[in-house]
Amino acid sequence: DVMMTQFPLSLPVTLGQPASISCRSSQGLVYSDGNTYLNWYQQRPGQSPRRLIYKVSNRDSGVPDRFSGSGSGTDFTLKISRVEAEDVGIYFCLQGSHWPGTFGQGTKVEIK
Amino acid sequence: QVQLQESGPGLVKPSETLSLTCTVSGASISGDYWGWIRQPPGKRLEWLGYIYSDGSTNYIPSLKSRVTISVDTSKNQFSLKVTSVTAADTALYYCVRVKTGTVDYWGQGTLVTVSS
Numbered sequence: 001d002v003m004m005t006q007f008p009l010s011l012p013v014t015l016g017q018p019a020s021i022s023c024r025s026s027q028g029l030v031y032s033d034g035n036t037y038l039n040w041y042q043q044r045p046g047q048s049p050r051r052l053i054y055k056v057s058n059r060d061s062g063v064p065d066r067f068s069g070s071g072s073g074t075d076f077t078l079k080i081s082r083v084e085a086e087d088v089g090i091y092f093c094l095q096g097s098h099w100p101g102t103f104g105q106g107t108k109v110e111i112k
Numbered sequence: 113q114v115q116l117q118e119s120g121p122g123l124v125k126p127s128e129t130l131s132l133t134c135t136v137s138g139a140s141i142s143g144d145y146w147g148w149i150r151q152p153p154g155k156r157l158e159w160l161g162y163i164y165s166d167g168s169t170n171y172i173p174s175l176k177s178r179v180t181i182s183v184d185t186s187k188n189q190f191s192l193k194v195t196s197v198t199a200a201d202t203a204l205y206y207c208v209r210v211k212t213g214t215v216d217y218w219g220q221g222t223l224v225t226v227s228s
Contacts, residue, residue: 054214092157100158
């Protein structure tokens with residue numbers, strides 16, 4: 001299985017400041033159709049996961065534009081341009097290019 | 113708005129069968145893939161498998177002998193069974209909708225504990 005290494009695992013941030021989370025895969029994530037299926041999710045306390053980003057950099061409907069995804073090959077990044085209080089929660093990546101899809105360990109974002 | 117809701121016993125005895133059902137609202141189960149993901153305490157999320165609305169399935173190799181996913185399109189539901197459970201099957205179980213290379217909707221999750 002593809003190993004997804006996510007870091008940092010804990011990210012204390014100051015309101016209004018940027019934040020960055022990385023996921024590194026043990027092998028490339030380009031699928032046979034040419035797409036790279038790397039997703040990012042947010043899980044707020046007490047809620048189910050919500051997809052933020054799919055195919056590396058595509059934002060889901062309703063996701064604020066302060067969230068952005070980037071990367072290629074084996075290195076991928078989720079950035080929050082200015083952290084707001086509602087961004088507190090756990091963020092994780094999912095690669096869907098190789099079955100079974102595999103997840104990062106999760107990053108806990110909290111406000112300093 | 114697509115919603116998924118898991119239901120089933122929260123406590124299962126060792127060696128017995130874990131059974132969960134996922135009820136889908138806001139979308140037809142027909143024409144899509146649906147799956148189960150779990151998260152054991154302190155561990156990362158892991159796939160169990162998925163099913164297409166026609167009943168075709170795909171399971172992770174390590175659990176293939178113990179896992180069955182089925183679908184009931186008339187009830188807009190799909191189900192999970194895990195046989196011969198042990199403490200290692202204690203986890204938060206999520207039902208999800210699957211699209212190519214991604215999961216776009218998740219249920220709330222249900223905690224299943226394996227204990228006598």
